[in-house]
Amino acid sequence: MPPAAPGYPFSAVVGMDDLKLALLINAVSPGVGGVLVRGEKGTAKSTIVRALAALLPPVRTVPGCRFCCDPDAPDPGCPDGPHAADAGAGELPARLVELPVGASEDRLTGSLDIERALTEGVTAFEPGLLAAAHRGVLYVDEVNLLHDHLVDLLLDAAAMGESHVEREGVSVRHAARFLLVGTMNPEEGELRPQLLDRFGLTVEVAATRDPAERAEVVRRRLRFEDAPGPFAAGWADAEADLAARIAAARDRLPDVELTDAALRQITAVCASFEVDGLRADLVTARAAIALAAWHDRRSVTADDVRTAARLALPHRRRRDPFDAPGLDADKLDRILDDHADPDADPEADPEPPEGGPDASGGADGLDGPPPGGPEDPDRPDGPDDDGPGGGGLPDGVPPDPSGEPAGANGSESPVPEPSGEGRSAESEPAPADAAYKPRLFTVPGIGAGAPGRRSKARSPYGRVSGARPGARGLHLTATLRAAAPHQSARGRDGTGLVVRSSDLRETVRDGREGNLVLFVVDASGSMAARARMRAVKGAVLSLLLDAYQRRDKIGLITFRGTDADLALPPTSSVEAGARRLERLPTGGRTPLAAGLLRAADVLRVERLRDPARRPLLVVVTDGRATHGPDPAAAAAHLSGVASVVVDCESGPVRLGLAASLGARLGAEVVRLHDLAADSLAGLVRATRPAA
Numbered sequence: 001m002p003p004a005a006p007g008y009p010f011s012a013v014v015g016m017d018d019l020k021l022a023l024l025i026n027a028v029s030p031g032v033g034g035v036l037v038r039g040e041k042g043t044a045k046s047t048i049v050r051a052l053a054a055l056l057p058p059v060r061t062v063p064g065c066r067f068c069c070d071p072d073a074p075d076p077g078c079p080d081g082p083h084a085a086d087a088g089a090g091e092l093p094a095r096l097v098e099l100p101v102g103a104s105e106d107r108l109t110g111s112l113d114i115e116r117a118l119t120e121g122v123t124a125f126e127p128g129l130l131a132a133a134h135r136g137v138l139y140v141d142e143v144n145l146l147h148d149h150l151v152d153l154l155l156d157a158a159a160m161g162e163s164h165v166e167r168e169g170v171s172v173r174h175a176a177r178f179l180l181v182g183t184m185n186p187e188e189g190e191l192r193p194q195l196l197d198r199f200g201l202t203v204e205v206a207a208t209r210d211p212a213e214r215a216e217v218v219r220r221r222l223r224f225e226d227a228p229g230p231f232a233a234g235w236a237d238a239e240a241d242l243a244a245r246i247a248a249a250r251d252r253l254p255d256v257e258l259t260d261a262a263l264r265q266i267t268a269v270c271a272s273f274e275v276d277g278l279r280a281d282l283v284t285a286r287a288a289i290a291l292a293a294w295h296d297r298r299s300v301t302a303d304d305v306r307t308a309a310r311l312a313l314p315h316r317r318r319r320d321p322f323d324a325p326g327l328d329a330d331k332l333d334r335i336l337d338d339h340a341d342p343d344a345d346p347e348a349d350p351e352p353p354e355g356g357p358d359a360s361g362g363a364d365g366l367d368g369p370p371p372g373g374p375e376d377p378d379r380p381d382g383p384d385d386d387g388p389g390g391g392g393l394p395d396g397v398p399p400d401p402s403g404e405p406a407g408a409n410g411s412e413s414p415v416p417e418p419s420g421e422g423r424s425a426e427s428e429p430a431p432a433d434a435a436y437k438p439r440l441f442t443v444p445g446i447g448a449g450a451p452g453r454r455s456k457a458r459s460p461y462g463r464v465s466g467a468r469p470g471a472r473g474l475h476l477t478a479t480l481r482a483a484a485p486h487q488s489a490r491g492r493d494g495t496g497l498v499v500r501s502s503d504l505r506e507t508v509r510d511g512r513e514g515n516l517v518l519f520v521v522d523a524s525g526s527m528a529a530r531a532r533m534r535a536v537k538g539a540v541l542s543l544l545l546d547a548y549q550r551r552d553k554i555g556l557i558t559f560r561g562t563d564a565d566l567a568l569p570p571t572s573s574v575e576a577g578a579r580r581l582e583r584l585p586t587g588g589r590t591p592l593a594a595g596l597l598r599a600a601d602v603l604r605v606e607r608l609r610d611p612a613r614r615p616l617l618v619v620v621t622d623g624r625a626t627h628g629p630d631p632a633a634a635a636a637h638l639s640g641v642a643s644v645v646v647d648c649e650s651g652p653v654r655l656g657l658a659a660s661l662g663a664r665l666g667a668e669v670v671r672l673h674d675l676a677a678d679s680l681a682g683l684v685r686a687t688r689p690a691a
Contacts, residue, residue, distance in 0.1 A: 010239065012238075056094035056243075065081075142185070151194075256293050256297070262304070447614045454515050454551075464507055469506070470505065526626070542675070554571065564594040594634075596634035641665075643665040645668070
């Protein structure tokens with residue numbers, strides 16, 4: 001078998017200083033709890049994470065143990081144990097185990113070894129990915145798209161450091177302590193808060209906007225693709241030096257002192273930023289200790305605390321997906337200064353590297369590059385590559401000419417306002433009222449869409465409700481029951497059960513699915529009263545939050561003036577929907593029919609893209625139509641679509657136009673002030689089937 005092609009070297013990645021630093025902190029101290037990498041697509045998130053495993057020290061294991069037991073402290077409950085004291089020791093490279101988004105529960109936790117059960121008649125356990133990742137790295141690409149049932153299993157393992165498997169006659173417990181690294185694109189949806197908190201550190205990444213640095217990225221990648229072996233060999237010295245530095249920092253880690261002053265700063269920072277629980281304090285302390293060990297310092301300094309807090313706290317401050325991540329740097333500095341040790345000796349520890357913290361564009365004052373690194377004039381790329389980006393090592397990466405570090409441009413371009421005619425007489429966008437828990441609206445019937453928490457569905461991950469003919473997800477008991485009455489006719493000789501394909505039964509599970517919730521929002525002049533628009537935005541914001549919690553996709557259409565705009569194409573990112581809603585201007589006439597026709601067109605396209613995902617249309621309007629054709633004709637294009645009309649009409653005289661629109665759509669009509677789940681009219685019921 002030919003040797004595997006070398007991976008892209010960690011030290012050859014240009015820029016990405018914060019991400020490299022976070023990964024190296026975890027490499028020094030796996031107890032920090034892993035890294036969540038958030039960023040736009042195409043920013044080398046997966047490349048740099050996969051490169052990390054090559055830098056980790058080898059793992060000492062008990063020979064032949066499938067669960068990677070440490071020979072110095074073997075797991076007493078290891079399924080392959082008990083291990084003899086004289087079993088010896090072997091070494092294995094640090095493992096990087098990748099968890100695919102579509103993995104099954106059996107693949108993650110392990111299951112009955114079917115081959116041994118059939119050939120040897122024994123109940124044996126086949127380890128899963130959690131066992132393979134023990135004492136290594138568990139990497140989940142697109143972790144925000146992971147199914148809920150897998151997230152629950154990951155949470156249990158990450159919390160307890162072990163995995164319990166109770167299924168198919170197998171009862172097994174094994175150790176599962178791993179470095180959890182996940183990558184995600186926020187545009188595709190946010191992560192459950194419970195799993196978000198399990199990641200020790202988080203890093204936001206974005207592609208550099210500097211043309212010279214982008215050119216260096218492309219140049220290196222093309223060289224690697226043309227000749228992976230020679231390219232990797234050229235960075236071998238830098239990789240070896242970095243690996244040696246990680247091993248040395250691990251050895252120093254137990255001797256680093258977390259002083260009382262540093263601990264006070266850590267707890268003061270966590271309390272002042274109002275993070276939930278105490279996990280933030282523990283993670284920040286562990287990260288600060290790891291940073292001190294990396295810098296070869298004897299004790300934790302304020303700079304270590306500052307850097308650790310900047311990486312450990314932003315994702316823990318978020319109360320909902322609409323909160324902007326990040327920390328106030330000025331506030332962080334004030335807290336550290338207020339709780340500094342007045343008796344500290346400034347000469348007690350070595351001075352920070354020249355330029356002070358963050359002098360290398362986000363590397364937080366790490367020392368210069370190791371020998372043989374990208375700044376070495378003898379490096380294989382030649383002297384012409386001394387331009388922006390250097391070798392991408394987190395210590396000593398030269399800043400680009402603009403002074404911005406690679407990948408540090410996390411600014412978001414302004415959201416374009418909807419285009420179209422009739423934009424005169426716009427009013428200043430009104431802020432939204434506070435979000436609340438809205439009523440539950442569901443799509444009637446039983447679907448088969450992606451797992452979620454809204455409408456009833458047949459799901460491979462739900463509660464077992466029966467069996468039906470088929471071979472996918474075999475229901476063993478039902479299959480045996482189907483085969484049993486025919487054994488005499490099939491000439492069973494007593495050596496085993498005769499099973500034919502017609503006997504096979506597959507498991508039927510009842511679960512919940514996520515839907516496509518398409519909002520059609522009236523932004524015309526009749527809605528422009530500031531108090532009313534505040535309430536409307538608060539209602540839509542509440543429904544967006546509900547859609548996030550129920551794993552729906554969302555889309556946003558607004559109509560005003562003479563046309564309707566698709567403000568947000570269907571996506572899993574409710575954060576993007578909230579941004580569009582915040583900037584929503586109002587004014588002009590009311591082209592209600594245009595909004596409905598645009599909704600019908602969007603749903604038609606989405607039905608082709610994802611036919612299994614059922615839509616739920618939410619129309620937010622007072623029902624008035626002052627421009628365009630009759631809405632009744634447009635409503636006919638939405639026949640059969642489960643719909644809800646949120647009636648925004650107010651005042652002593654009500655025309656009932658929104659209720660008439662709801663009747664045409666076959667929709668449930670709910671008054672704006674009755675939308676909250678705890679209102680008197682807030683009885684939870686499914687939307688009526690379309691007429």
